Amino acid sequence: MTTENSTATTAATAKPTHGRFNLAEAAPAVYKAMIGLEIASRQGMDPALLELVKIRVSQINHCAFCIDMHTKDARKAGESEDRIYLLNAWEEATGYYTEKERAALALAEAITVLTDGFVPDAVYERAARHFEEKELAQLIAAIIAINSWNRISVTTRAIPGSYQPQG
Template sequence: MPRFNTYKRPEAIKPLLALVDYVRGSGLEQSLIELVQMRASQLNGCAYCLDMHSKDARAAGETEQRLYVLQAWREAPFYTPRERAALAWCEAVTRLDPVQGVPDEVYEQVRAEFDENQLIDLNMAVILINSWNRIAIPSRAEPGHYKPGAH
């Protein structure tokens, strides 16, 4: 059972909703954003966001196979170099190392695929989903009720 509903305080999430609009309009591929949202939500254990973004990704044409295997993306042959770089960045930012932060090799990988502005936008997408995970998990948002495109 949910503990609280953050949407009852719309002013509290207004900055996140503005960031949603920014990320959507950034020019990053929607399929890439969905993969990043799924991967961060896997890492954080956010069932609500996994439910939501798996439905949105499928509605946007993502394959079941790529969603099922996302947790093992390094071993799977069906992610592009750009997606691999974004997923590596997502993991490094989501699990920030307390000593080195984001490793240089991950930065070099992502810079080979993203220009500086795109990297900033990717970073904001990762920050955004991590923020939503940190709302959904402690509030115990209940998965299973989301309809694709509802947000």
Template structure:
């Protein structure tokens, strides 16, 4: 796939605003590993290869296991995810797949059992942030890097 438009250079102000958005998320009290799982799950749903490449690499570097990464798209059927992670993944899928229907009270209350209200705001911001990055990269077909060392292993 060939990149349609290099949005980094065509509109640096917009790109920098996205970076500031990302820096806010990185500075929250949410666990880094949890944020990476959320980024990966949203990127799976949105089929953003660039973000999947980046965030699975970042998660592995931060100590995430290959097994959990492989099973992330089937988190409901796996016992490898904690109740808090499961709640975050449920919220990620719910917010990422808004299709003109409201978020149910049942889902909201289930997720709120595992997060403070402040953390739930930050989690929702994190999900919104990765969805913006996914949409930018999908719209402009930003290609993921091709690292020969990764392909050989």
């Protein structure tokens, strides 16, 4: 989930979008705060990079609704099918992603999984070499936002397939 327009689009379709309940209706203040975080986290960031990060985090979190949404948004932004398909194996897909993208994907995975209870220094330092501090802060916020959206969508059983990009 990314914008209020996205929600309006899904609400206008014939397919239901939520299996359990719709957060925007059940907790509008929380939904509004999430939209605020989403908008703030995107400021000054490369939209194509953010879509790759959102797809990868959504894959890890098994969020079908968000995978559907962000692959559609990535295609609309001009992302290639090969790069979208290979995100599951980005580390082995040499030559498909820039070093900056690879650093962002590694950071996204580390923040999402937290298997060791922290983001390893090497992963953070790799990202810090490719992103200025302000941009790194925005990237971290975007990763936190998509993780939150994934958890909302998985918990509420948001139904994939209804989202259509705007414009």
